[in-house]
Amino acid sequence: GAVVSQHPSWVICKSGTSVKIECRSLDFQATTMFWYRQFPKQSLMLMATSNEGSKATYEQGVEKDKFLINHASLTLSTLTVTSAHPEDSSFYICSALAGGVGDTQYFGPGTRLTVL
Amino acid sequence: QQQVKQSPQSLIVQKGGISIINCAYENTAFDYFPWYQQFPGKGPALLIAIRPDVSEKKEGRFTISFNKSAKQFSLHIMDSQPGDSATYFCAATRTSGTYKYIFGTGTRLKVLA
Numbered sequence: 001g002a003v004v005s006q007h008p009s010w011v012i013c014k015s016g017t018s019v020k021i022e023c024r025s026l027d028f029q030a031t032t033m034f035w036y037r038q039f040p041k042q043s044l045m046l047m048a049t050s051n052e053g054s055k056a057t058y059e060q061g062v063e064k065d066k067f068l069i070n071h072a073s074l075t076l077s078t079l080t081v082t083s084a085h086p087e088d089s090s091f092y093i094c095s096a097l098a099g100g101v102g103d104t105q106y107f108g109p110g111t112r113l114t115v116l
Numbered sequence: 117q118q119q120v121k122q123s124p125q126s127l128i129v130q131k132g133g134i135s136i137i138n139c140a141y142e143n144t145a146f147d148y149f150p151w152y153q154q155f156p157g158k159g160p161a162l163l164i165a166i167r168p169d170v171s172e173k174k175e176g177r178f179t180i181s182f183n184k185s186a187k188q189f190s191l192h193i194m195d196s197q198p199g200d201s202a203t204y205f206c207a208a209t210r211t212s213g214t215y216k217y218i219f220g221t222g223t224r225l226k227v228l229a
Contacts, residue, residue, distance in 0.1 A: 034217075042221075042222070043220065043221050097215050103211045105217060107161065109158055
């Protein structure tokens with residue numbers, strides 16, 4: 001149980017294009033999902049918290065117009081990197097919190113984004 | 117007050133040895149402390165977690181020791197194996213709040229065969 005998937009697992013795009021990353025909780029309903037960014041050999045950096053049906057809460061320094069987050073259902077959240085640039089290249093990881101069941105965040109496998 | 121300090125940054129252990137990773141926190145409101153294992157190119161996977169009402173929790177070869185008064189907790193990996201070579205992150209959160217995790221900086225463990 002508690003499986004979180006991400007799609008795609010890796011993506012290469014040209015500078016200026018937008019990329020959408022999907023995060024799904026496969027066997028539980030996630031009232032809250034989190035999006036992280038991870039640079040090589042570094043810890044996870046929280047970008048935003050999203051709750052189903054409401055606007056995401058972004059961490060300080062994260063551009064909300066650059067990183068659009070939608071949590072349309074209890075099993076799906078999407079992160080769209082708009083007008084991507086090479087500095088947006090990174091490993092993006094989502095996690096999901098099972099509503100009312102526990103306190104554990106279950107992480108997806110991550111998405112490697114490379115912007116040329 | 118929101119930091120979680122993790123040490124060591126890297127660790128090399130012989131096969132069969134004990135790996136010990138330490139974390140310290142400042143915010144006494146934290147009440148849930150998970151440990152995650154991450155392999156290169158993969159997402160973190162939950163190893164084991166503890167709450168402040170117990171001082172130790174064991175699951176297989178993995179044990180968390182928790183010292184509430186010192187605001188410290190540690191992960192012990194018994195009989196370490198080469199397959200345990202990964203990066204380990206501790207985290208802390210306040211479950212009555214936003215459930216945001218504060219992560220440690222990570223420990224890169226290498227177990228020599």
